[in-house]
Amino acid sequence: GQNIDQPTEMTATEGAIVQINCTYQTSGFNGLFWYQQHAGEAPTFLSYNVLDGLEEKGRFSSFLSRSKGYSYLLLKELQMKDSASYLCAVRALNTGFQKLVFGTGTRLLVSP
């Protein structure tokens, strides 16, 4: 089966840097997504990693290590609007190319 683990909740202060970790155990791997979800809203795409390494996109970066089954999302220069849940999702080969398996999400609280 598939197993994706993320911390339930994290707190940080405005202007700081925070790293949200995600570990996964899947039968085969074909890409990892990070989504942001504000309370009561739909998830929106943040990043996609399919090869090892760091993908940088403005204040957000995502890292992947396939051999370790590990990814992290790095948020720099935190702003109050970054308070949201961050969902890690994996495309696993055995579940079909079209499907994503989501973790339970990490709720990030940014304080002034």
Added chain:
Amino acid sequence: SQTIHQWPATLVQPVGSPLSLECTVEGTSNPNLYWYRQAAGRGLQLLFYSVGIGQISSEVPQNLSASRPQDRQFILSSKKLLLSDSGFYLCAWSSLRTPRAYEQYFGPGTRLTVT
């Protein structure tokens, strides 16, 4: 550009009543379509997905059903709602033709409260 619509936005229904949630996608053809449920404080649970008209795969046995009567229309139904059906229902679409093949794009969601 592609857009995805869901309605209603919010719904309050008594236990035992029927349910029909609708999702439509514009601006793409032959998308994969998905229904997710997100219970309070929990992650996204995939309920159904569809790769074409009339083709439905069920992920979790329950009192819900899904149908895809048209290429870009996906309907979630129940004959008798349970209290445990309360949650945030999200429809999503994906396509091999998008930049990150099969990235999923989510609709605005329906907040269902069963009383």
